[in-house]
Amino acid sequence: MQNFIVDRWLPDEDSSVNVKSEWFIKGLFLYEVVRTYNRLPFALNKHYDRLLHSAEYMGVEKAVPDFDMLVSLVMEGIEKNKTNNELRIRLVLAGQNLLLLYEELPVMSKDIYELGVKVGISPFHRPSEYIIPGKIKLIGAPWSFLTRTKLGEYYDLLLLNEKGEVCEGSFTNVFLVKEETLITPHEASGILPGITRENVLNLARALEMKVEVRSVMAWELFVADELFLTHTSAGIVPVRRLENKVLIEEFPDGYTRILMDNFEGYVMTREDNWKGIKL
Amino acid sequence: MQNFIVDRWLPDEDSSVNVKSEWFIKGLFLYEVVRTYNRLPFALNKHYDRLLHSAEYMGVEKAVPDFDMLVSLVMEGIEKNKTNNELRIRLVLAGQNLLLLYEELPVMSKDIYELGVKVGISPFHRPSEYIIPGKIKLIGAPWSFLTRTKLGEYYDLLLLNEKGEVCEGSFTNVFLVKEETLITPHEASGILPGITRENVLNLARALEMKVEVRSVMAWELFVADELFLTHTSAGIVPVRRLENKVLIEEFPDGYTRILMDNFEGYVMTREDNWKGIKL
Amino acid sequence: MQNFIVDRWLPDEDSSVNVKSEWFIKGLFLYEVVRTYNRLPFALNKHYDRLLHSAEYMGVEKAVPDFDMLVSLVMEGIEKNKTNNELRIRLVLAGQNLLLLYEELPVMSKDIYELGVKVGISPFHRPSEYIIPGKIKLIGAPWSFLTRTKLGEYYDLLLLNEKGEVCEGSFTNVFLVKEETLITPHEASGILPGITRENVLNLARALEMKVEVRSVMAWELFVADELFLTHTSAGIVPVRRLENKVLIEEFPDGYTRILMDNFEGYVMTREDNWKGIKL
């Protein structure tokens, strides 16, 4: 793969950055993970806005190129990295330096969509918005990192905040369905509000589902009718088992299935996911 | 400067690491900051133990060389980097890769010791030990990073945890003196228990001062008789002003002065600070 | 004194209630403390609204008479209890039973207004609104009770919530002045929003002072320019000393003084403090 490293395109083996710089010592790495559909970057403008917001918060906004420049760079990389698969592109702001790191998007097993996955509760906590501003997407958030070391047989482990509210998985957002209502934790609980999460919320509203974005206590997961995860690489992933309990005996025929069936069509045709990209 | 990068010595301009590796994406950087006295690494064994503890917690302990090997590498670097000043050496564990980064230790102005510094309260919170294990020294802890962007005229800003207890500064530990007792926040509040902090506690006990290591509410700082900071590069730094208040009218003639006067003699002669180093 | 006990007027020595009833076992006592000015009950309608709100929350609203009936009862008791001093009237809802308990309003020493009082920080916590709904005024809130046992030489002790935010004293609300802004804790911190507090906020706005009602960390008290307490019996009480610090060297000539000078004139002429009372 070719990657954009500060000011030039370099192959993987030469994609290095100097570590005697202040930003490395301080650990100032902001990032976004973008995927392609049909080799076009999905929701790039939303990732851009989020990166810019984080950069402003951290005082390094000068390092962010303007959006048109970023689109050009991203598209140039897609051109350079020919492959039969979709791509995953990490936009990294290492201090004042922009990095675009390319790799193939892992192909998800169909099983996860058809059989559902197993999730658990992380032994680590995530601070709520009261303690750390949740939206700042930092490489190396210790709660996510530590949780990933404990995944084992679980697809993901859900993190609770200091109040016992559910936040998110180590790389996913979480939704539950209860009494015909779609529920997901609000930002105050301490979450990275993912682009896929936002698309699912918009899709649900377009389908006239009842939606609640609110504080969710961890135990509510165990009395949910349905449960699913979302993340950029895999979209919507249904959950069958939670800790040692089979949450769903019959595989969901409810909201989860409806959202999964409509998700790709929806995101592919929503204009706001393709702003600035020539289709 | 020459730095040890994974497996070889390289000058600053060539001290780069590859960023297409999993550890970079995950943000797995553990580190320690060691200083020299008389060009010998201070308390290297203590930094080593702490790094090893963190590495075990994160599951990358195989990347840590044995202590004798580390001593050899550190001493080799000191030899290579000839200078009239003392050195500051960062031991970094970037995933499975060891980095030793050398720079000159900044020379502190005598004023900070004679006049005392100004500190404030950080607008950001630090999670307590209940949320994040405090002892894991990660590059990029967001609360420290964000606090440093707000220092302005303050020497350091003190971080409170979610209960309103004082933890530490963005690069310092904090002590107060009240009713002839030396007080410093305990680890449960969420602190990096610094090597200098530990030496000060040991020195105070050797001087038969009364010592309390406990939960300290932020407001207690404002009714303290004396206040000082500790960090590796500067040792003990007395505080004169706290937020907009002059805390100490007359410069302290109390515990702070006694500890400062005895600190260097004490740490230079304590065997446990020089274990494994040939003096 | 004559008191209204459930359904009749009784002298102090006969003012008893049966304790073999469910409400006593459950401890369901709601109350309000009303004072008179010129032997007329002050802000009775506000106390009534608050009592009714609490009663609805606790499910005993049927026990609250309508407002006109309460006015009649309160006035009847004022008639019966002839005295040269002002009165303090406790409206108590003991389960489904209404009690009106009369006593003389203690006369405050002029010294507290001229010299200012000493306050401290309570060793006990008060739960925030997140844990317990703050507005429900219950007899026997343990944090207030326990705090009162520790008053000693302090006029009142200020309670912090579980986040280290200031809430209130054991019988007072607290205000600070900082950078020409009048600041008082918001309800989310866990306070009983007193009638006097509300009148002070309204007066300050009428005087075009800048006002902030927000989360206040305990340490902010120690960097305030002015500090005062409010409670029904004494109105506005200036604070000179906070814990072991003299907060105000020169007695305040600022917002506190302006508010004190205007307080009685303001509350006596505001129509909403006398609603339903024939003046």
Added chain:
Amino acid sequence: MQNFIVDRWLPDEDSSVNVKSEWFIKGLFLYEVVRTYNRLPFALNKHYDRLLHSAEYMGVEKAVPDFDMLVSLVMEGIEKNKTNNELRIRLVLAGQNLLLLYEELPVMSKDIYELGVKVGISPFHRPSEYIIPGKIKLIGAPWSFLTRTKLGEYYDLLLLNEKGEVCEGSFTNVFLVKEETLITPHEASGILPGITRENVLNLARALEMKVEVRSVMAWELFVADELFLTHTSAGIVPVRRLENKVLIEEFPDGYTRILMDNFEGYVMTREDNWKGIKL
């Protein structure tokens, strides 16, 4: 029934206390609930110790008679109140006044033991030990009171503290069994450590069960193998349903059943439950 009111025995209808006293205004009511077995007061010495501890904490220990005197009074009341049923005796400390309130112990339906009960999660929080000392048994703790107003079809509702840990029900303690370990929340979570809870813990240890007294997150209840409640009036009450979930399909044949079968024999023969009582 005859009750001991301050200094004499009075029938229910005359069991009144004066409300113009400071302790009523302050809401200082401490209490214990004692039951009889075979018309003898169970674990009276343990209730006495707890009442004395609370009284010392609140500064009213002078109002507590010595233990022998209390035994005499309690036994005198049992004599006076002849009935075919067991008795429930409330020891109340109303300020400096001792009240002993007698009533028949409600007879529990056998169904609750054979079929198990339904419990839920309270919408209210209970402060942890960090905020309020848990052991002080006060009439009118608002979290218990408010929870009881919401019981509806539930036998009890379990209260969580501000961290999302389970504390207790509004009148019960809670135990779970998981992986052949008996688990119950520790005191730091904020509980009234009941006498029945203590007897169950002692019995389990005598039966060589593995026991953990620790922080229990609310969601752990939902993955328990067994769940039961304890309280003075009913002993051990098995739980079958938790919120909308059937937690136990087959009625427990495990630890719960073993503890229930052995409970009465154990408590009746343990000397420390009958200290000071002539059997």
